[in-house]
Amino acid sequence: MKKSTNLIIVLTTTAIISGLVLASLDNVTQPIIEAHASEVLKNAVTNVLPGIESYDREIKEGVEFFLGKNLNGTIQNVAFQAVGNGFQSKLKILVGMDLEMKTILAIKVLEQMETPGLGTKIETDPSDKKNPGWFYKQFFGLNLAKEKISYLKNETPNKEKGQIMAITGATISSQAVVDIINDAIIKNRKIFLKQG
Amino acid sequence: MKVSSFKHGSHPAEFKEYTEHKTLEPLPIPEEVFIPVIQHIGAPCKPVVKVGDEVKTGQLIAESTGFVSSNIHSSITGKVKKIGDFPHPNGTKSPMIQIVAEGDEEWVKVHDHTEPWGEMSVEQLKKIIADAGIVGMGGAAFPTNVKVSPPRDKKIETFIINGCECEPYLTADHRMMVEQAKEMIEGTQILMKILDVEKAFIGIESNKPDAIEIMQKSTEHLPGITIIPLKVKYPQGAEKMLIKAVNKREVPAGSLPMDVGCVVNNVGTAIAVYEAVVKKIPSINRIVTVTGDAVTEPKNVIARIGTPFSKLIEFCGGLKPDTKKILMGGPMMGVAQYSLDVPVVKATSGILCLTKKSVPYREEFTCIVCGRCVHACPMFLVPTRIARAVEAGKFEMADELGIMNCIECGSCAYECPSNIPLVQRIRIGKNKIREMKNKKS
């Protein structure tokens, strides 16, 4: 009887102490972690929406839009996240577009765990020292007024036709990026343009 | 022609062409014979003659001492010169009775019944077989009188005469079937009477069409005897395989054929029974195939038990200079001999002499798990794994893998492309396990 009380006391004390320590730790670190996360997002949004001073967050039909504003506070452009499956991981890409959603301004890969050295080239290609981000930069200024994005192999792409060049050896990752962005644009264009 | 068989097995090259058409030739009576007192499975016999005794052909010289034991008779007329240890074909030195020929051949009959065998009682016939010292002529040398006396509770339904002779080179049984068909059939009928069976099957591999034809012809008028042509496959002549091929029954592991109501006898045994019962001659003759590429003139020889191998080889024109290996029996299960002085015993089915060319040096490689031994093993074992277990000293594991079921036919080692002595290792393992079990009990 006495023994079991002893056991309970020891376990409870340990748990309480541990809980207290962790709670106070959380108090200290949580704000830092959150600040960091919002910093990352802010950087990303500023990255894909060039020439803006600030941005607003707006949720329409469950989709999160980032509305870029200039010095005067006029809405200039819009960004949103495109999410989908890559070759072997979930891809999260931030896409910045003009307000009519006809031209891609810039994109940024937020999350990816593709095959190192192959699929990861959608973010950085170490073999191309001068321009490691050549792949995603192809999307900058892509005109999608008439067509969807399509990828080519071994041919020079035409930006006006929405064409980009696929990564050799990582056709599937390239295709995934293209498909994810296409799908997100088609879906979000409807939602965003409904009310202006 | 419908051909029965068992599953698995191998197809060694046959080399029967050396002697398959050579008529049986009696060997001249040798000047001296060495008759071992152990020629069978079971307890050794006790000599009943002394040095200096005069013996006649067919006279009992050593008598059976146990249930599984078999009488031994003098094969020539002469004088006992020595009783002592001489080289035995099983590779040891073992007690033998040396007899030197003297004077004219005189015979001692094995029994003095005057009535035909059809009127004798089963007990009388069994006694004759026991007195005549007949053992299985196939190679195992199990006393025949024991084999044909199953316990009362085991009813024998199937009686099979084994005419397979699946060992390469050997043709003794083949020639017997061709030349002594009548005797063999009569021997079979005597055995059928003893066993109280209505039907008998004679299994013959289909590489002996002449034997099958003669047998079929001689049994046309005998509805009880059926000739069964069998697929040419080694080891078709192993009792268990033969039973499987003839009546599709599997002898359970660790049991005897009689447990599934079967008795199997060799062709030679049937003839020996005939000779003992009808001709009143005990088991003193043996038909031996002397063959191989090292023999000048391969022959099928009728030899007296106890004749040294050298005499038979001499009779066949002697050996070629590059002789490398002498075997008693066939190449698959035969025993290598270190001397030509060893005598013919009741189980000597052949003397196989091979030149260097036929016994090449074979480099052993590691097992490449090709599975050929598995496909070859008629007992459905996995020889490579068993051999590995034995090599690693894991005898219990080997036992679990069924090592004791191995019939040592050698098919696995024959097939092995890595030249691993599989059956040899298994043999070692079996002996070790037997030792261990004996120690325990």
Next chain:
Amino acid sequence: MAKTKTSLLAEFTKGLWQENPVLSMLLGLCPTLAVTSSAINGLSMGLAVIFTLVMSSALISLTRNLIPKEVRIPVFIIIIATFVTITDRSMAAYVPDLHKALGAFIPLIVVNCIILGRQEAFASKNNVGRSIIDALGMGIGFTMTLTVLGSIREILGSGMLFGAQVMPDAFAPWLVMILPPGAFITLGLLIGTANWINAKKG
């Protein structure tokens, strides 16, 4: 264990080689295989483990006489989990990039058998000083192995070491080395080499 007191130095060095948690005891293989795609990942994982290991060893050694035998495992786990969470949160706050690279494997230090193993086998039976020395030795042994593993994989798999180019431009990186199979192959070869060296030493 206390009967023949080994020297403190021996207590420390045993974890480096002859009782190396990865190479000779094959403990903590999950993080070993998963995070060593670069030297820096291996090193930081090792440091995180050293911190957790030393802190929990010290605490457990201190309280070893207070903890009843029956509940020692739950108590150990609570203590270890606490330190792991401290590591995890601090890394997330102060070195977010590294935290992202090590991913789920920081929280998983809780179930890293090296840590619980040392508590059970050593800290709960020895005094604080010895326990810390033991934890340091083991932790450093673990860190060394992970760093070596990470270095080999980084050099061959991306031609770099600690993020700096070391291989000539002509060298084509062996992608497989930074993929999971590369981890298995390299670890296997490392363990094999260690055994080979031990066998040679006799």
Next chain:
Amino acid sequence: MSEQNNPTENSLGRLVLSSSPHQNSNDDVKKIMRGVVLALLPAVVFSVYYFGLRSMLVIMTAIAACLVTEFLLKKLRNKKINEGSAVVTGLLLAMTLPPSIHLGYVVLGSVFAIGIGKEIFGGLGNNIFNPALLGRAFLQASFPVKMTTWTPTKLMVLDAKTFATPLGGFKFGENIIHNFSDYWNGLIMGNIGGCIGETSAAAIALGGFYLIVKRWSDWRIPVSYLLSVFVLGGIFWLINPAQYPDPVFHLFSGGLMLGAFFMATDMVTSPETKLGSWIFGIGCGFFLVLIRLFGGLPEGVMYSILLMNAITPLINRFTQPTVFGEVVK
């Protein structure tokens, strides 16, 4: 017994004493290895015909590198090369490489195939995976771009810069096989892009039949492999002919012929029982179709065989024959 009359010692020299059996089948490992090399010759000839001497260079490099690696590793363990399986490994590895590949990669793949694929397990017979395929898998995983850069054959008239193997074409929507003559010239005779040894299905099959006739490979494996690919591929084709290729295309494209006749039949890494061989072949076919149709890679021969290699010990265990006369419990 008369001592002077002992022919054994005098006239015969020493007789060989050994335990039975005294007769062996004429096959041995060396002979089998030679047979495999011989069986691959037609495919080698075809590859030289289509790709020029470059393919010969790749083959020679692979063989030499395998031999040297094996020699060094054996030396380290004080053993000597005996059965010559390194030649077969090198040749098979080379057959799975693109003819334009840099020779450095060939050497690396060979070292890996012999070192990690074979010697580390204790040499031929103890390896779990087919060494040549393992070498190829290593190269594929390390240098995916280089390993899938194909050169057209010398006899091809090219109208575009684009170049893909038939399988890659199918996978990425550029089907290049359209009619019977494409089938005949391309897939069966081998006038297509691809690895050195996987272009001409006819040449490979010829060598494969030779091995089967000689009993140096188990016919059950290629038969069950090809059959299961044909049936499974056929089922998908019947479901949707527009999306999935027809079964004949499956059979003759890519490395299936090479894999079925030479890789899957590797004795060491395939099951030892007959039933096991059937299971092995069907499993290979299943994985192949799965990878080709739904996987990320255009070709699945290599991984289908490696996967089945991994479960071969399990197959062996479950298909162990029941001992003769053993009562089924």
